[in-house]
Amino acid sequence: MIINHDDYDVIKAKETRKERVAALLTLLPQRGPQAFEEVVEALRPNNSWLADELESQLNELNDSSSTSAADELNNVMRAGAVPTLPAVHVPRQVYTEAVRAGLRELKEGRFLAVHGMAGIGKSVCVNHALRDAELVFSHFPGGVFWVSVGQADTDVLINKVQALCERVVG
Incomplete structure (x- = not known):
């Protein structure tokens, strides 16, 4: 499990969508190397465009930062x-x-x-x-x-x- 109930409460308590996204992105690196990929895969069924965009951005970042x-x-x-x-x-x-x-x-x-x-x-x-x-x-x-x-x-x-x-x- 990437996000437990306490994490969810902390994220949900943020006032704006931008603050909630920032809280999630701050949390992900603490959840291990597969956390980002798991979130991308969780998005894929209903938001494939977003999952594809995140993967693309990650690949570009990895290519440019080697x-x-x-x-x-x-x-x-x-x-x-x-x-x-x-x-x-x-x-x-x-x-x-x-x-x-x-x-x-x-x-x-x-x-x-x-x-x-x-x-x-x-x-x-x-x-x-x-x-x-x-x-x-x-x-x-x-x-x-x-x-x-x-x-x-x-x-x-x-x-x-x-x-x-x-x-x-x-």
Whole structure:
């Protein structure tokens, strides 16, 4: 369900149609990567012209923003202190895709743990998985924040967690 009863009440309470549409469009990104497509499909039976127009506009936006999406992803990675990928690394596609799948399935308040022996490439694998713009923008609209905890000094770790809390809370 994309919109629950509380969401409906908030949207319906808006005075104008423009405010109701704005409330719905603000809500959609918080409902996951398929929310927009589900709304378009819900419109199709009775308002196919609108569904077609929304799809067309989305396709144009996706086509024109592919390079800017890469730039935006790099900005998100920098803002979240995600380290750059090493110049030389061995992509482990199977493990990278497993991490991406785990990230896509995350529910609010849940975590994904990647574990293994030191030096086998866990951090590089996760970092590589995060280089997927569609994954980051659809599942983590607020961005990502990188915190290394394995070898971190306690004070450094506390400062990083504090910075994360300030970013999340605002």
